[in-house]
Amino acid sequence: MAQVLEFKLPDLGEGLTEAEIVRWLVQVGDVVAIDQPVVEVETAKAMVEVPCPYGGVVTARYGEEGTELPVGAPLLTVAVGAPVADGSAGSTGAGTADGHEGSGNVLVGYGTGAPPARRRRVRPGEPVRPVAPAAPAVALGSVETAAAPVTAPEQPHGPGSATAPERPDGPVPVISPLVRRLARENGLDLRKLRGSGPEGLILRADVEHALRAATAPVAAPRAATAPPVAAPVAQSAPAAGTSSGTRVPLRGVRGAVADKLSRSRREIPDATCWVDADATELMNARTAMNAAGGPKISLLAMLARICTAALARFPELNSTVDMEAREVVRLEQVHLGFAAQTERGLVVPVVRDAHTRNAESLGAEFARLTEAARTGTLTPAQLTGGTFTLNNYGVFGVDGSTPIINHPEAAMLGVGRIVPKPWVHEGELAVRQVVQLSLTFDHRVCDGGTAGGFLRYVADCVEQPAVLLRTL
Template structure:
C-alpha cells in the first residue's frame, strides 16, 4: 500500500486560499476516483472537491472552518501499491544517498518542503545523523497518478487514457534536523535567544506579520517543526496585547467566532474605548471579506452621487394582475423592472460603462491606440457592447450579485427565467465565479425587506446601481384628485466621473415613466 496526498488545487478564480466548510468523508472511509470528499468555500462560490485517488482515507488535513492555502495538503488516501513497486524501494519509502531504503516519509506540500530547506541551512552544523533525520521528515511531496476518469477539477485533472501522470521533486532536507541536532541547533543550553532564522517562508505570512507590526522571532509556529502559518499571525492580531501562544500550540480555529479569550480559557479582553469586555471576535474572511473589500474600495475610489424619484406603480401592478387572470405565466415584478432598466441603459449607455483610473489601462488595447502603451498613463471610460445585468441576492453566505449575461438580448420572460435560476444558484452556493463577477450594471430590489429606499453602494468596478423600494398604498394626486395609489421609490447611485446629473436624471425618469406607463413602453421593446 502507498499513501498519496492530494494538494488543494487552484480553483481557477485567481484566489490563493479556500475555507474548508465540510468534510464529506471520514478517516477509514473508502473513496473512488472523482468522489466528492470536501466542500470548500472561496470568496466567490461553494465548490465540491473530488478525490483524484481511489482507496482508503488515511488522513484529513484540516478541520471544518479552517482556511487551506492552494497547494497545501487536503486529504491523504491509502491506495494499492504500484505495479512496479517490486522494481525498487517500496511505495512511500525514501532512499538515502547510499541507496539504502529508509522509513516512509511524511507527504508534505511545497511550503513545508521549502521551509525544510531554510531550517536545514540554519542548522547545517548538526552532522550527518541530523541530515538523515531531516531527509526522512522533510522529503518533498511526491505524487504519482496512474488511471482516472478524465474528469477535470479546475486546476487539476485525472488522465483519461490510463497512462501514468507523474510529478516528482527532489528530496530536500527537512526542519527535523534542528530537533535531531539537540539544543545547539536552535538555542544554547542556557536558553539564550534562538540562533536560527524564523521558520517562515510564505510571502503572504511575512506581509501580514509586517502589516500587523509583529516580529516573526516572537511568533511560535503551529505548523510542522514550528513552521509559522498564517493562522499564527491572525491569532496574535486578535489576541490581547502581549499574548504570545505557547510553542507548538495551535491557534483557535480561524473559521469560528470564538478566540481563546472567547472560550473562557483566558480572561476576556477589555475594549479600551468603552471599558466593556469583548464578548467575541469574528474573523472577517471568505465571502464576507470579499464583500468588505469591494464595498470599501467602492466608497473610497468612486465619487458617487444619488438621485431618486417616487413612482406610481399602479398601472404595472394592474398589468400583471390582468395577465394572471388570463391564465398566462406572468413574469415577476423584478423581470419587468429589469426590462425597463435595460431599455433605459439603451437610451443612456453612459451608465453601462467602467471608469479605469490612470495607470490601469494596459495590454494590447493601450498599445494599439498609442503605439507605445502610453494610454495606460491616463484614465479612460470603457463602454460595453451589451449589458450583463447584476441582480443583488441575499443568501446565507452574504450578499451576492450574479449577473444575467447579455441581458439586453433577452425577452421579459427570458429575463424572468434567468433571474430565478441565478437567484437559486446564488442562495445555494452554486453560482459560478464568472456569474458572480461579470456584471456591468446592478439592479437591487431591497423593497422585499420592507424598506422604502436606500443609498446603495455601487458594486465596484461598475458605475451605477438602481435600487427599488417596497410598493405600498399611499395617497397620490391623479388628475387633480386625491387617490390611493401603489407607490414605490427608485434610487440611482452613479459614478459622477462617467456622467453628469442630467444623464443620471434622464435615465431614472425614463425607467420611472416605464413603470407608470408599462403598456406604452413595452410596445417598443
C-alpha cells in the first residue's frame, strides 16, 4: 500500500525565506532515491540543489520554473512503497517504508551525500496507488497546489485578509521571524490575519498586503440602491515625462546585492583614498616564484597575502560597528572576501582564516571558490561572514574606482589594472608597470591617518615585495 508524502521547501538558513525554482531535475512518474536532488533553486545567496528525504515515485510537482516559493511551501509529493516498472516498491532506502521519516538531510547548500540519480518513469497502465484519491490541482497564484475537499462554502479572501476570525490563544503559524518582526514593528495583530500559505501559514506577502490595506484611503460608501459595478483593473502607467520600459524584478542574487548595497550607503559614512604604485617588482617576483615549479601563484593571491599582513598592522580595518551598543568590534580572524562577477550577478565568496594562509594556499582557495561561483554551486556559508573585501576591478580594464563597502565590514581594498606607464625610477624616467590602489573605509572605525597608513603599507609591499619578509 503506497503512502503519499509531501516534501516542502526546507528552511534554507541564513535568514532566507524564499527561493526561485530554476530547474526541475525530476518529472512526475520518476523514481527518486533518498537524498536525490530533485530541484535546482536560486536564493538570495546562491543557486543550490534541493535533495528529497524520501524515496519513491514522484506523483506531483508544485510550481513551474521561474516561480518563487516561500519556505514551507510544497515542492512535490512522493508515493512511498508504490509499485514501479520492475515490480519493486518505490522506496529506496530505510526510513521511508515504515516510519516514513526520510533521511532528514535537507539543509540546502551543504550537501547530503546523494546517491547516483535514478530516473525511471512508470509505464502507462501501471498506476500509482496513493492512500487517498488525489484531488485535482488548482492554481494558487503561480503555484499549483492540491485542492482539498470542501464541505462548506468559505468566504472569499485574499492574502492577509483582516476579516479572518481571530485565532485562539497560542502561537501563530508564521513563515519566519522576519515576518513576525515586520508585523510587530507596524502594530499588526497576526491573530486577525488569514494566512495564504499551507495550513494557514502567514507569509510575508500576507503581512504586506494587510499593511497596504490599512494605509489605503477608505472609499466613500456606495449608495444602497446602486447596483454593484465591477471596477476596472488599474493599469500602471509611466510617470509624466518618462517613457515606458522593461521591468526586471530585483530578486535572487541581484535582489540581495541591491539590498546590501543600499543598506551600506544608508548606514556607513565611507571615505576613499588612493595611491599609484609601481608594481614592476611584484610582477617580477611572481614570475620568479612560478618559474621555480609547483602550483602557479596568481596576482590576486599575492595581493591577498599583502592585505592580511597590512591588517595585522592596522587591525582597526578588520572590524565592524555595533551602533546599538555604540561599539567598534575588532575581529581576530581575517575572513577575506573577494568580488567575483558571474552570469547571475556580483557575488563575494569568502576565504576563511585568510591570515593563516600563505600565497599558495590563498591561490588554491581563490581558484576553488571562483569555479564554484561560475557554476552557481556556492553555499550560503561560503558567501557570508567576511571581515574585509579585496576587489580586483582591474580585470574590467579600469584604473580606479570608489567601491561601496560590503556591509557590515569596515573597509575594501580596490585594485585597478596594471599597465605600462612613464615613471620616475631611481632618478630617471622609465616605463614601469603601474597600478592604482584605492581604500574605501568606514570613517567611524578610524581616521584618515590609519587608512592612509594601511594603504601606504600595501603600496610599499607592491613596490618592494621584500618588505613582506618582515612579517613572514
